[in-house]
Amino acid sequence: MHDDIPLTTGRARRVLDERILPAVHATSVPLEVAWHELPGEPVPPAEGLALDWTPYEVGTPWGAAWGTTWFRLTGTVPAAYAGQRVEAVVDLGFDKNMPGFQCEGLVYRADGTPVKSINPRNQWVLVTERAEGGETVELFVEAASNPVLLDYHPFLPTQEGDVQTSSSKRLYTSRRMDLAVFASEVHELSLDLEVLLELQAQLPDGPRRMRILQALDDALDRLDLQRIAETAADARAALVDVLAAPAEASAHTVSAIGHAHIDSAWLWPVRETIRKVARTTSTMTELIDQTDDFLYGMSSAQQYAWIKEHRPEVYARVRDAVAAGRFLPLGGMWVESDTVMPTGESIVRQFSQGQRFFEREFGIRPKGVWLPDSFGYSPALPQLMRRAGFEWFFTQKISWNQVNKFPHHTFLWEGIDGSRVFSHFPSMDTYNSRLSGEEIAKASRQFRENRLASGSIAPVGWGDGGGGTTREMTGTAARLADLEGSAKVRWEHPDAFFDRAKSELVDPPVWVGELYLELHRATLTSQHRTKQGNRRCEQLLLEAELWATTAAARTDFAYPYDELDALWQQVLLQPDYYTHVDAHRTPGHLVCRLQ
Numbered sequence: 001m002h003d004d005i006p007l008t009t010g011r012a013r014r015v016l017d018e019r020i021l022p023a024v025h026a027t028s029v030p031l032e033v034a035w036h037e038l039p040g041e042p043v044p045p046a047e048g049l050a051l052d053w054t055p056y057e058v059g060t061p062w063g064a065a066w067g068t069t070w071f072r073l074t075g076t077v078p079a080a081y082a083g084q085r086v087e088a089v090v091d092l093g094f095d096k097n098m099p100g101f102q103c104e105g106l107v108y109r110a111d112g113t114p115v116k117s118i119n120p121r122n123q124w125v126l127v128t129e130r131a132e133g134g135e136t137v138e139l140f141v142e143a144a145s146n147p148v149l150l151d152y153h154p155f156l157p158t159q160e161g162d163v164q165t166s167s168s169k170r171l172y173t174s175r176r177m178d179l180a181v182f183a184s185e186v187h188e189l190s191l192d193l194e195v196l197l198e199l200q201a202q203l204p205d206g207p208r209r210m211r212i213l214q215a216l217d218d219a220l221d222r223l224d225l226q227r228i229a230e231t232a233a234d235a236r237a238a239l240v241d242v243l244a245a246p247a248e249a250s251a252h253t254v255s256a257i258g259h260a261h262i263d264s265a266w267l268w269p270v271r272e273t274i275r276k277v278a279r280t281t282s283t284m285t286e287l288i289d290q291t292d293d294f295l296y297g298m299s300s301a302q303q304y305a306w307i308k309e310h311r312p313e314v315y316a317r318v319r320d321a322v323a324a325g326r327f328l329p330l331g332g333m334w335v336e337s338d339t340v341m342p343t344g345e346s347i348v349r350q351f352s353q354g355q356r357f358f359e360r361e362f363g364i365r366p367k368g369v370w371l372p373d374s375f376g377y378s379p380a381l382p383q384l385m386r387r388a389g390f391e392w393f394f395t396q397k398i399s400w401n402q403v404n405k406f407p408h409h410t411f412l413w414e415g416i417d418g419s420r421v422f423s424h425f426p427s428m429d430t431y432n433s434r435l436s437g438e439e440i441a442k443a444s445r446q447f448r449e450n451r452l453a454s455g456s457i458a459p460v461g462w463g464d465g466g467g468g469t470t471r472e473m474t475g476t477a478a479r480l481a482d483l484e485g486s487a488k489v490r491w492e493h494p495d496a497f498f499d500r501a502k503s504e505l506v507d508p509p510v511w512v513g514e515l516y517l518e519l520h521r522a523t524l525t526s527q528h529r530t531k532q533g534n535r536r537c538e539q540l541l542l543e544a545e546l547w548a549t550t551a552a553a554r555t556d557f558a559y560p561y562d563e564l565d566a567l568w569q570q571v572l573l574q575p576d577y578y579t580h581v582d583a584h585r586t587p588g589h590l591v592c593r594l595q
Contacts, residue, residue, distance in 0.1 A: 008213045009197060015220055016193050023228035024187045024384030025089050025124070026178035031075040032136070033058060042068045042271065045311075048142055061093075061173045063103060063145025065166035066269070066327040071141040075179045079133035080383040085182040086127040092143055093172035100266070100468030101150050103172050105143040106279045112474075113140070114314050114451070116286040117279035119467035121287070126286075127179065137179060144194065144275060145171055146465075146500050149267045151285045175408070185232040191475040194449055198437025199486055208245075208485045215242040216551040245484035251488040252444035253455030254428075254435075254457040255497040257328070258284060258296035258479055260461045260468030261373055261431050262303065264335050264573060276465035277303045278311040284468045288326045294474050295491045296321075297459075299331030299370045301357035302573055308361075326463035328493060329358045331370035332390060339371070339378045340524055346538050347381070349568050351388040357434060367495050368392035369421075372431035372459060375523055377515035392498040393421045401518040407509070409448045409456060410501050414512045422502055423511075424457060431459040431464075435476045435489060453504045457497055537571045 034053035042048075046441055048070045056062075062069050077086055092103050105118035105123045115125055118141060127137055147160035148171075152512065160166045196212050203209040218238040224231040260280045284296040298304070307313040321327030333354040339347060358364050369390050371377070374397060385393060393413060398406045406425065413423040426433075428443035435458065443456050460477070461469035480489040545564060551557035 001374070005213060008217050009200070010199055011220060012216045013191055015223070015225070016190060016197070019225050020186060020190050020193070020223075020232075022485045023232075024089065024183050024190065025178070025180035026183065026229070027081075028089065029075065029078060030058065030061070031073040031088065031177050032181055033177050034072045034074075035062065036070045037062065037072070038068045042142075042144075042239040042275065045108060045114070045142065048111060049108065049110070049140055058174050058177050061170035063143065063170055063172050064168045065143075065145065065147040065160045065171060066272075067145045069143045069145065071143060071177070073137070073139045073141065073177055075231040075538045077128065077131050077133055077135040077137065077179065079132045081181055082133040084131055085129055086131045087124040087182045088127055088137070088139055089124055089176055090117065090118050090141060090176045091123050091177075092141075093174050094123070096120040096150075096346075097152075098148060098150070099462040100464035101146075101158055101466075103143060103145050103149050104276070104465050104467075105141045105280055105531050106275070107567055108140040108142065109310045110140070110273050114282045114311070116283040117467050118143075119279075119462070119465070120326045121282065121462055121472075122467040122470050123385060124182070127288045141158070142275075144272065146268060147273060163269070176442060182470040183229045183232070185236065186229055188475070189219075189223075189232045189236050191472065191479065192243060193213070194234055194296060194472075194511060195437070195476055195483075196239065196242065197477045199483070202328050202437050202441035212242050212485075215239050241477060244485065246482050247486060247488050248485055250419065252447060253457045254440060254443055254480075254487050254494040255455055255494070256433075256458045256460045256489055257294075257492065257494060258287075258294060258469040259431060259433075259459030259463070260284070260298070260460055261336075261459070261463035262300075262464065263373070263464055264300060264302060266522075272465075273303075274306045274310050278307050278314050279305060279465065280468045281318050284315050285314075285321050286519075287469060287471065287474065288321050288324075290471070291474050293491050294469070294477075294557050295326055295328060295493060296461075296469065297330045297370070299333065300570065301329075301333070301334045301354040302335045303523065303555040304329070304361065305357065305569075319362070322364070329362055330366055330368070330494065332358065332366035332388070333369065333371075334569060334584040336371050336373060337572065339374055341382055342386065343535070343538050344380055345542060345576065346572065347378075347384055348388070350572055351384070351390075353565070353569060353572060355388070365389070368394060369499065370394050370494070372396045374516035375520045379416045380515040382413050382421045383417045383419040385421050386412075386419045391422065392494075394494065394514070395423075396426050396429070396431045397517055397519075398427055398461075398515055403518050407448060408511060410453055410505055411449075411509045411511055413515070414510055416513070420510070422498060422508070424446075424498065426458055433458045433460045433468075434462075434471055435460055435480060437486075438488070440480065440487050449505060449508075453501055455487075455497070455500075457494060458575065534571065534574045535576070541567055541571060 033056040035056035036051040051070055053072050094279040107115040200209050200212040219235040262276055276453045333350040337350050355365050369385050407428045410424045412420045427447040428439040433439050447456055460473050477489045480486050548559055552559040
């Protein structure tokens with residue numbers, strides 16, 4: 001008997017990649033493009049919109065390392081597009097395999113309103129939901145030509161890591177800046193096929209897998225490759241039954257939360273972190289507006305404070321989304337701090353500064369500590385977390401251990417004084433999930449508490465400026481909400497997940513002591529001068545507080561609350577450097593000066 005499975009899956013993958021995905025924006029006309037390359041550091045958006053413009057031809061190299069180029073895109077919606085959704089499609093020269101580690105852009109309307117970011121996995125901008133034809137289009141793209149430092153062979157020596165040593169060569173070549181019809185039925189077909197292709201790859205050879213494979217063949221038989229848009233609906237009809245089959249009652253539940261882990265300090269200057277946060281939050285608030293159930297979570301009060309100061313128009317959208325319960329402040333810390341090198345007092349200030357900010361700005365005190373990417377966890381943390389009022393702890397990093405596999409996913413973590421905090425590690429072993437079939441199957445298959453607990457968390461989205469969650473991911477989540485052969489997926493606040501997990505695990509396993517990371521070893525012992533300086537700053541601030549308190553108590557000296565808070569916030573940002581500075585020399589090191 002012939003094995004037809006490779007024929008079906010190979011055919012489906014080729015048609016999806018080579019014919020269907022390109023057909024999502026197949027009907028298009030080029031936009032007129034002008035540009036302005038800035039000679040130095042970025043300028044505020046208002047200045048960017050008012051720059052002088054010269055014509056630009058798509059396909060022309062642009063952007064020296066760490067530079068900023070502004071593009072102005074203009075055009076008119078063709079009359080033939082009437083009644084259809086129209087989007088601008090902008091490819092700045094992306095490599096889709098490296099979202100977050102190359103060029104990025106933030107799109108503005110002519111009035112200065114930020115729309116959303118442009119990234120390797122997110123290259124579209126909505127122009128109109130239903131065109132009438134003849135509409136004038138004017139968009140501006142603030143494009144950052146950040147150099148690729150990790151590349152396909154990461155951590156090689158490079159001159160591009162610092163603006164003082166980087167070359168002036170233009171690094172990127174644009175490929176497309178078009179006004180296009182968004183073929184929604186083609187887009188939906190692409191998601192149907194992607195979900196089913198990835199699901200069948202995780203299933204055993206049995207009736208469910210075979211039904212999916214037959215449905216894929218039937219759908220492709222109905223699809224005319226010369227008329228993709230016209231026949232997409234008929235192809236989708238062949239997939240209805242296999243997509244409607246419900247999941248098992250006992251299926252694992254994946255509690256998805258939109259996520260875009262952004263290192264406050266790593267391979268870029270701090271000014272670029274600020275822009276990465278603005279780009280990502282613009283995109284996430286846009287996605288919230290276009291969906292009904294999507295939830296996005298972001299930690300690090302420092303990052304909220306940055307956009308409040310530097311991009312107030314973006315911050316206003318964030319505040320509205322927080323008030324609506326769709327944009328979730330998480331973690332209760334000033335930054336996602338290292339927890340091994342800082343003093344205990346510094347970690348306490350992470351909690352106090354973070355919680356004060358979230359309560360002051362949003363009336364919210366996060367219930368848990370969200371630290372997916374710190375390089376190991378001190379055994380003093382449970383005590384500090386409980387005394388700060390936190391109820392749960394979340395991380396993922398320990399799953400990357402090189403030798404010893406951590407034995408639990410949901411458990412109690414006990415510190416050196418006996419304090420315990422309810423903890424969870426996502427069983428899919430990533431904090432940048434795209435809800436792939438492999439990730440979903442892994443979450444269910446290796447969840448250590450399957451005997452008693454029903455689910456795990458999945459942080460979903462591209463990080464470090466990759467743009468966060470995409471509409472492809474929300475579309476995938478909708479198909480996986482209740483699908484035979486898969487875990488169930490739903491968007492859920494981590495607080496709700498932890499409440500349910502606690503009720504299911506009334507006697508959870510206990511881990512006592514340090515959570516040691518068997519990876520990134522030596523990061524805590526190198527770059528001594530940076531770490532010595534950070535520790536000295538912590539000591540000096542405590543001394544300054546002591547003398548200021550003494551002076552205020554014994555004289556009429558006015559205690560400098562705001563000044564000391566500002567200094568603490570600068571010092572609290574620096575623990576992100578304790579570890580991440582070791583992977584590459586980070587541009588724009590922070591320096592704390594106390595007099």
